[in-house]
Amino acid sequence: MVDTVEENFTPEIIAFCCHYCAYAAADLAGSMRLDYPTSIKVVEMPCSGKVDPIYILQALEDGADGVLVAG
Numbered sequence: 001m002v003d004t005v006e007e008n009f010t011p012e013i014i015a016f017c018c019h020y021c022a023y024a025a026a027d028l029a030g031s032m033r034l035d036y037p038t039s040i041k042v043v044e045m046p047c048s049g050k051v052d053p054i055y056i057l058q059a060l061e062d063g064a065d066g067v068l069v070a071g
Contacts, residue, residue: 011065013040018048022070
């Protein structure tokens, strides 16, 4: 039996971003009208160090295909 990969699969990614670093970069990208996939959901955090592992597990449990923690 051969597994088939869905050609139109778009992973849902939750990005926990530090307010002063990664979120500022994402905000700048928006200001510059740069496109990034709508399947990436950005969550602003006071600091990437404040991302509790339970947030990551909850995002995955709620259906996210991946989680990014960016500082």
